[in-house]
Amino acid sequence: MIAAPKFPPFNPPRRILMGPGPSDVYPEVLAAQSKPTVGHLDPLFVGMMDELKALIQYAFQTENEVTVAVSAPGSAGMETCFVNLVEPGDKVVVCRNGVFGERMRQNVERCGGEVVMVDNEWGEPVDLAEVEVALHANPDAKFLAFVHAETSTGALSDAKGLCALARAHNCLTIVDAVTSLGGVELRVDEWGIDAIYSGSQKCLSCVPGLSPVSFSPAAVEKIKARKTPVQSWFLDQTLVMGYWSGDGKRSYHHTAPVNALYALHESLRLLANEGLENAWARHREMHELLKAGLEKLGLEFVVEEASRLPQLNAVYIPNGVDDGAVRKQLLEQYNLEIGAGLGALAGKAWRIGLMGFGARRENIALCLRALEDVLN
Amino acid sequence: MIAAPKFPPFNPPRRILMGPGPSDVYPEVLAAQSKPTVGHLDPLFVGMMDELKALIQYAFQTENEVTVAVSAPGSAGMETCFVNLVEPGDKVVVCRNGVFGERMRQNVERCGGEVVMVDNEWGEPVDLAEVEVALHANPDAKFLAFVHAETSTGALSDAKGLCALARAHNCLTIVDAVTSLGGVELRVDEWGIDAIYSGSQKCLSCVPGLSPVSFSPAAVEKIKARKTPVQSWFLDQTLVMGYWSGDGKRSYHHTAPVNALYALHESLRLLANEGLENAWARHREMHELLKAGLEKLGLEFVVEEASRLPQLNAVYIPNGVDDGAVRKQLLEQYNLEIGAGLGALAGKAWRIGLMGFGARRENIALCLRALEDVLN
Numbered sequence: 230m231i232a233a234p235k236f237p238p239f240n241p242p243r244r245i246l247m248g249p250g251p252s253d254v255y256p257e258v259l260a261a262q263s264k265p266t267v268g269h270l271d272p273l274f275v276g277m278m279d280e281l282k283a284l285i286q287y288a289f290q291t292e293n294e295v296t297v298a299v300s301a302p303g304s305a306g307m308e309t310c311f312v313n314l315v316e317p318g319d320k321v322v323v324c325r326n327g328v329f330g331e332r333m334r335q336n337v338e339r340c341g342g343e344v345v346m347v348d349n350e351w352g353e354p355v356d357l358a359e360v361e362v363a364l365h366a367n368p369d370a371k372f373l374a375f376v377h378a379e380t381s382t383g384a385l386s387d388a389k390g391l392c393a394l395a396r397a398h399n400c401l402t403i404v405d406a407v408t409s410l411g412g413v414e415l416r417v418d419e420w421g422i423d424a425i426y427s428g429s430q431k432c433l434s435c436v437p438g439l440s441p442v443s444f445s446p447a448a449v450e451k452i453k454a455r456k457t458p459v460q461s462w463f464l465d466q467t468l469v470m471g472y473w474s475g476d477g478k479r480s481y482h483h484t485a486p487v488n489a490l491y492a493l494h495e496s497l498r499l500l501a502n503e504g505l506e507n508a509w510a511r512h513r514e515m516h517e518l519l520k521a522g523l524e525k526l527g528l529e530f531v532v533e534e535a536s537r538l539p540q541l542n543a544v545y546i547p548n549g550v551d552d553g554a555v556r557k558q559l560l561e562q563y564n565l566e567i568g569a570g571l572g573a574l575a576g577k578a579w580r581i582g583l584m585g586f587g588a589r590r591e592n593i594a595l596c597l598r599a600l601e602d603v604l605n
Numbered sequence: 606m607i608a609a610p611k612f613p614p615f616n617p618p619r620r621i622l623m624g625p626g627p628s629d630v631y632p633e634v635l636a637a638q639s640k641p642t643v644g645h646l647d648p649l650f651v652g653m654m655d656e657l658k659a660l661i662q663y664a665f666q667t668e669n670e671v672t673v674a675v676s677a678p679g680s681a682g683m684e685t686c687f688v689n690l691v692e693p694g695d696k697v698v699v700c701r702n703g704v705f706g707e708r709m710r711q712n713v714e715r716c717g718g719e720v721v722m723v724d725n726e727w728g729e730p731v732d733l734a735e736v737e738v739a740l741h742a743n744p745d746a747k748f749l750a751f752v753h754a755e756t757s758t759g760a761l762s763d764a765k766g767l768c769a770l771a772r773a774h775n776c777l778t779i780v781d782a783v784t785s786l787g788g789v790e791l792r793v794d795e796w797g798i799d800a801i802y803s804g805s806q807k808c809l810s811c812v813p814g815l816s817p818v819s820f821s822p823a824a825v826e827k828i829k830a831r832k833t834p835v836q837s838w839f840l841d842q843t844l845v846m847g848y849w850s851g852d853g854k855r856s857y858h859h860t861a862p863v864n865a866l867y868a869l870h871e872s873l874r875l876l877a878n879e880g881l882e883n884a885w886a887r888h889r890e891m892h893e894l895l896k897a898g899l900e901k902l903g904l905e906f907v908v909e910e911a912s913r914l915p916q917l918n919a920v921y922i923p924n925g926v927d928d929g930a931v932r933k934q935l936l937e938q939y940n941l942e943i944g945a946g947l948g949a950l951a952g953k954a955w956r957i958g959l960m961g962f963g964a965r966r967e968n969i970a971l972c973l974r975a976l977e978d979v980l981n
Contacts, residue, residue, distance in 0.1 A: 231666050233877035233878070233880055234656070234660060236656045236874055239653045241643045241647075241653075242643065244643045244644065244647065246642065246643070254641075254864075259642070259864075262638060263635045264617050265618070265619045266617075266627050266635070266813075267620045267942075269627065271936070277615045283610045283612075284612070287607055292607065300681075301676055301681060302859045302860050305839045307838075308837065436864040437863055438676065438864075458714075460837075461684065462708070463683075483678045484626060484678050486812065486813050488638065489865060494615050502611070
């Protein structure tokens, strides 16, 4: 026998999470998650799932029938959209202005799709004029895929405008809303988004591990018309729909992550109680406070004001400042986590998150004072 | 705006979970899970992940370097093994004696692999002689895939013998240990298993949603020698390894389900403290108690004694008894969940689980008395 390792229970410290996610989790959400586990086919659990679907629909502002939480993190939500929709040979226009547009490209390629890239600088929003050129040059394109809120840079793109362009060119849209959902305006039905995915651990302030997704009727039609099976068994929506369908008869697909779904239900319930528009306004207001303080410290934003995300503030690391040492000091002395740069911004920027429960005045005060102390 | 739905907090009842999983969760695990969320790249969290890896290695009895918890349920663990190992055209001998062998077949097909089926009756273990015939007839087969403990029937197959056969025919093995891990003898290194996956919600008595997996050095070599990219970005082990590698430098792949991993750490810690052999003996002992009681009630087992799983007891529903009505009564009057039949056994059998924390004397007493009351 290989001997049993002996470890004490893990006791994590209480951090203040102001990175790119996970964000500070609502205490109510942690409490909901630790309620007794019930079976995933228990009638009372199934009732909770019906409520959860309505809550996800509200957060997305959609009446899409196919609206579920994927039992895995946002990256799996992204993959769910691509593997269900994109068949081998399908042409997809992918907008890339950060890490997650690049990940979309990799998803399309792994589905056997043909990619047309529209590139913008890191920190810039997706350029509608360039997208229009690409759509015009590729009349056989079936999808336009873009990131609403680029977590790697803090840039917000014009989802409404991009969806209108896609529609004019007969393309379905696949939209990454991992960081946008709950933090900035997002209207799936009104804007005509066809497939969208998000994550639990950003502006919903839920524990990480789940990915709300939604498909429009047109997207569902495309899935149903597939000539090839979905390459992923686990993410195959034609199978998952049987469990989430509202017809009262839930058929077993996989064992649902019961307790994590309690948590998501509670976080979305808190969002519904606050009201989406109030949540959007709060993120904006808190951002203004943080921005004023960061500018006072002489820190410069990566993203121009017009397309800056309130919930993800990327600022350049001042010359001569040791990135790792500062973040280590914030973590060890203040229990404060801010995010490192990612991809092209690694070592060049910090990402300060104001997401969900994290977007409150006391966090901003702590962050500004701690940064001031550490930088001086 | 679509109006906000208003729901009260969800308050699940306290069920006693004696179905096929999720099983009763250890109270310590629920408590661990609700500890404060930290960042997935936090040094203290990374330290916890190193411990978690050692704990999974212990549970599997392996020193495999590539041993991780997939951030999704057991079905995704299954898919992780298949999509990483099986390339288009690879021939796989798949043993099918229940639902999960059939699911393996679907996985192989979605990877573009060529399937050779070895079928056994539901309720019977995999027949080694038939497997040998299939391996002999298919000298170009690269993998032998089988389910160690069939959750749909309660049959235990001879994993050690099957692995020896595979080795003799130069095949790597892919083994489903979703229901076996922690409940019956399982020795990955000693038996020569090359790829194995399990689930958190069975004999580990953790919350559902995670899947421990492990790959042998030979399996890793096969993955590294792939000519085609892994079709799933999310499950691509060549990417995931960067986050789980013990080299101290964790590269971001996806946001880990932080709190669920706390829970898995705690459940595996409890298993290590009890000791694997003690846990196996406890499941066996509790099974004997339950068996005696079920037989006294006149209930007949689906599986012959020699290959019967202690942790999953499938018994035929007596003639004239209303399946749904009995399970409903047990649930509503006793808060007791037992499992329905699945696939070929739907409506014909019940599945009574004795898994992990659920395998204790008080649960058995409750189950036997409640069944006696309801059946008379």
